[in-house]
Amino acid sequence: WAPFAASVAKFAEHQWQAGPIINGEVRTETKQGFDVKAPYDRREAVGHVAFADAEIAAEAISVAEQAYPEWSTRPASERAVCIQRLADLLEDNLGELVALCHREAGKTIQDSIDEVREAVDFCRYYADQASVNFSQPKAVTGFDGNVKQISYQGRGVFTCISPWNFPLAIFLGQVSAALVAGNTVVAKPAEQTSLIAFRAIEMMLEAGVPAGAVQLVPGRGREVGAPLTSDVRITGVAFTGSTETAQAINRSLAARDCAPVPFIAETGGQNAMIVDSTALPEQVVRDVVRSSFASAGQRCSALRVLFIQQDIADRVISLIKGAMAELSVGRPQLHSTDVGPVIDLTARNKLMTHIQSLKNQAKLVAQAKLDDSCQHGDFVAPTAFEIPSIDVLKNENFGPILHIVRFKASELDQVIDQINNTGFGLTMGVHSRNERTYTHIERRARVGNCYINRDQVGAVVGVQPFGGQGLSGTGPKAGGPHYLYRFTKDVVEA
Numbered sequence: 001w002a003p004f005a006a007s008v009a010k011f012a013e014h015q016w017q018a019g020p021i022i023n024g025e026v027r028t029e030t031k032q033g034f035d036v037k038a039p040y041d042r043r044e045a046v047g048h049v050a051f052a053d054a055e056i057a058a059e060a061i062s063v064a065e066q067a068y069p070e071w072s073t074r075p076a077s078e079r080a081v082c083i084q085r086l087a088d089l090l091e092d093n094l095g096e097l098v099a100l101c102h103r104e105a106g107k108t109i110q111d112s113i114d115e116v117r118e119a120v121d122f123c124r125y126y127a128d129q130a131s132v133n134f135s136q137p138k139a140v141t142g143f144d145g146n147v148k149q150i151s152y153q154g155r156g157v158f159t160c161i162s163p164w165n166f167p168l169a170i171f172l173g174q175v176s177a178a179l180v181a182g183n184t185v186v187a188k189p190a191e192q193t194s195l196i197a198f199r200a201i202e203m204m205l206e207a208g209v210p211a212g213a214v215q216l217v218p219g220r221g222r223e224v225g226a227p228l229t230s231d232v233r234i235t236g237v238a239f240t241g242s243t244e245t246a247q248a249i250n251r252s253l254a255a256r257d258c259a260p261v262p263f264i265a266e267t268g269g270q271n272a273m274i275v276d277s278t279a280l281p282e283q284v285v286r287d288v289v290r291s292s293f294a295s296a297g298q299r300c301s302a303l304r305v306l307f308i309q310q311d312i313a314d315r316v317i318s319l320i321k322g323a324m325a326e327l328s329v330g331r332p333q334l335h336s337t338d339v340g341p342v343i344d345l346t347a348r349n350k351l352m353t354h355i356q357s358l359k360n361q362a363k364l365v366a367q368a369k370l371d372d373s374c375q376h377g378d379f380v381a382p383t384a385f386e387i388p389s390i391d392v393l394k395n396e397n398f399g400p401i402l403h404i405v406r407f408k409a410s411e412l413d414q415v416i417d418q419i420n421n422t423g424f425g426l427t428m429g430v431h432s433r434n435e436r437t438y439t440h441i442e443r444r445a446r447v448g449n450c451y452i453n454r455d456q457v458g459a460v461v462g463v464q465p466f467g468g469q470g471l472s473g474t475g476p477k478a479g480g481p482h483y484l485y486r487f488t489k490d491v492v493e494a
């Protein structure tokens with residue numbers, strides 16, 4: 001941690017500049033732009049981004065289309081070498097990237113370190129997978145004994161659209177997957193975190209990815225993201241973000257007068273945890289607090305609704321109150337900080353409106369304190385409510401707010417069904433020392449990732465792939481063995 005705190009100090013005054021990168025050329029003179037301010041202190045300028053518009057987006061698609069024949073016919077192992085070199089460059093520039101992630105996205109230093117490391121893991125994993133699986137045609141023997149060769153090729157121009165909450169890892173995960181699979185890419189990062197995406201694309205070009213193969217078009221979703229999904233030249237879309245935006249993109253793709261294309265969507269959740277009376281209360285509380293409030297609740301996997309069996313509810317709730325009183329909320333550069341800011345004022349206002357509306361219809365369990373250092377940033381105090389039913393919640397609340405529901409032992413199946421009936425299916429947590437109970441919950445729940453007797457945080461590239469079902473995403477899971485294939489078409493050589 002200490003060397004990274006030093007990097008953050010070294011880059012404390014640095015101002016980053018970014019803009020669209022089209023065919024390797026940076027455009028700084030565009031019609032619109034965005035001054036980036038640190039989420040933990042809006043008086044601190046971080047840099048400036050020149051935003052693209054629909055015209056630049058169309059130009060980006062043309063450049064990527066022209067580059068496709070050359071890039072897609074390179075051996076997969078050659079494409080993979082470029083992405084491995086990118087991973088090396090990310091590691092060489094770890095200090096700057098940690099500082100940038102911390103200042104632009106307001107992440108704690110530890111979260112920023114984890115972010116860059118996960119980006120490196122994605123690049124290395126997809127590069128390895130492409131080399132192993134796509135370099136040579138695969139021989140398949142049919143029932144008749146005949147052998148055919150199957151080869152995997154890119155599909156064309158992929159649009160990659162990413163969110164701000166993992167501004168480097170998700171952004172580079174999508175782009176590197178699309179590239180190693182043989183596609184050319186037009187990448188649109190979230191407007192709040194375009195600076196770090198810009199640095200990543202600069203490094204990608206330095207790593208040897210040809211200028212035509214990857215285009216960066218920073219800008220607002222409706223102005224730049226939308227044209228990147230309505231254009232008939234796009235042959236696939238990889239998207240991570242909210243369910244509402246995924247639905248808008250789905251409609252946009254369906255309205256095109258051309259062949260359907262793959263749409264890989266990783267979206268929001270209404271993640272629950274079920275705790276039965278055999279669970280260890282102290283362990284439950286440690287995992288609940290981390291699952292709900294780590295990264296200021298801005299992880300897609302974060303716990304939103306905690307179901308506690310009536311018999312141990314009073315004890316667990318009282319321990320949660322105690323733990324929340326000790327949470328340190330404040331400047332994310334301090335080692336002692338548990339919870340930093342949310343991404344921006346819009347996010348803060350949305351969360352505060354939700355807290356206010358629940359104060360009128362639910363029981364406030366606890367609210368952590370904000371210290372004086374929070375007054376110039378976009379902070380939301382971690383808050384827990386007891387609510388009568390999960391039905392009170394209509395949308396995902398993407399921040400540090402925990403909702404608690406009590407249930408009786410006889411109601412376990414109803415609880416699982418209520419969670420399933422939200423339509424979301426991203427993560428689920430279970431705390432129980434009864435193997436039959438947790439196995440039953442795991443089987444009946446419709447979720448992508450189920451966490452048993454542990455916190456509900458995270459994924460591990462290559463080992464614990466991540467993704468949802470239903471309103472939470474299409475699959476295949478990111479960081480898993482099937483993900484890359486979705487970016488390819490398979491050709492059988494008879």
Ligand code: NAD
Pocket residue numbers: 161162163164165166170188189190191219220221222224225226229240241242243244245246248249266267268269299300396398426466467468472473
């Ligand atoms: P968002 O949907 O607001 O934005 C995501 C991206 O879509 C941004 O780049 C945005 O500019 C773009 N966009 C917005 N409107 C668009 C349109 N009409 N056409 C094309 N692009 C458009 O989401 P966000 O606030 O950036 O991210 C938070 C959300 O992401 C949460 O819902 C969270 O659960 C989800 N998320 C999911 C996962 C997962 O793996 N399932 C991972 C991270 C985040």
